[in-house]
């Protein structure tokens with residue numbers, strides 16, 4: 130039987146392990162440096178609260194997470210986001226201002242809603258109005274297949290500078306944590322690139338789309354995303370999960386790959402490297418000098434502060450209706466800002482006991498780097514202070530969870546997809562080597578599951 134090593138037991142590595150277990154055609158081991166599987170996915174459950182320490186859901190449009198949940202017997206647990214309540218706010222001079230209805234990221238389908246919104250100046254509203262009128266010109270200048278540009282440059286071409294600053298930057302920072310002046314539009318917003326090619330105008334493209342089947346924007350699981358991890362882990366043969374077993378060396382042998390832990394070496398026919406790219410880079414640096422170059426991307430860190438308020442505490446709170454708010458980048462580096470806050474008990478059912486309130490605050494980008502080294506208490510106090518500035522005074526939470534996710538979000542810089550094509554060609558030169566994880570083709574959970582499972586199938590071939 131083929132022997133496969135999986136390095137990293139996050140969502141991508143664990144999905145690979147699950148696929149191998151399901152096939153029954155390989156002997157394998159998952160080497161995980163920490164004491165638990167799941168990586169950034171971690172769910173805590175207490176007093177009726179389901180507290181997500183990392184991701185809270187997946188984008189419903191991508192099928193792979195749902196498919197996996199169904200296979201794992203979790204179909205009855207699937208819950209959609211409460212889209213009837215889907216409002217997002219932007220924090221502006223201490224006040225929450227609602228984003229206009231009908232926006233897909235920074236692109237509106239309803240220009241009337243833009244005209245009524247206090248978020249935009251007359252100039253930005255005029256830029257939005259002009260965009261569909263310039264459809265032909267935009268189509269002519271659309272990105273060619275071999276071209277890429279930053280998200281900021283792309284949005285600027287369509288809607289001007291103000292929309293870049295007020296909407297696009299906080300939205301994308303909320304997902305990637307980094308600067309939209311560097312993020313690749315082709316890697317991060319491929320659907321918009323396709324729309325530009327077909328319609329020129331993004332507004333016209335959205336307006337021409339048929340009404341969707343009523344599918345919610347996000348999906349999660351009633352008992353939390355940790356259920357995916359628990360169910361997949363339960364399918365692995367005993368002894369397959371090697372927890373607290375960090376891989377410190379990887380090299381080719383005549384017949385396959387040798388992995389080295391702190392106290393042992395073991396040979397395998399194939400290896401699936403599902404670690405963060407900076408670890409993958411270090412493990413593969415002696416295999417080929419091109420790996421360090423192609424895996425040399427930047428990362429952004431994130432801090433999650435989850436606050437759970439029991440019903441009696443929550444009574445005095447006045448949280449507006451919606452999914453949460455975003456914070457545009459501040460100019461004062463001594464005043465670390467939140468990136469965003471999610472109103473978890475409104476975004477999904479079953480995240481809090483009835484009348485309880487569950488908030489998740491995020492620090493990211495430079496603010497998160499500046500907070501390195503602060504203890505959990507200082508971070509939760511800072512988060513509560515920042516939240517109070519937007520939401521009014523907050524009572525003492527029943528539960529406070531702080532999670533640091535250092536260098537957790539790879540930055541897909543301009544040219545990312547071209548680099549990934551070179552990386553794929555390089556990997557193909559090394560039989561038995563497979564990569565999976567959030568550094569390559571998407572950072573969301575559905576993509577982790579897809580890439581992990583595909584890597585396992587390739588390893589079996």
Ligand SMILES: Cc1cc2nc3c(=O)[nH]c(=O)nc-3n(C[C@H](O)[C@H](O)[C@H](O)COP(=O)(O)OP(=O)(O)OC[C@H]3O[C@@H](n4cnc5c(N)ncnc54)[C@H](O)[C@@H]3O)c2cc1C
Pocket residue numbers: 136137138139140141142160161162163166167168169170182183184185186187188374375376377403404405408431432433534537538565566567568572573574575577
């Ligand atoms: C705060 C936050 C919120 C997010 N929210 C969402 C969301 O709502 N929806 C969504 O779809 N996505 C979200 N994401 C993105 C998504 O969670 C991640 O991209 C995904 O979980 C990454 O999975 P992974 O398997 O690639 O990596 P990881 O989860 O980082 O797993 C890698 C694993 O490798 C292990 N490892 C590292 N080095 C070694 C070594 N040398 N030997 C052995 N093991 C090693 C690590 O301990 C870790 O367990 C979020 C990300 C963050 C940070």
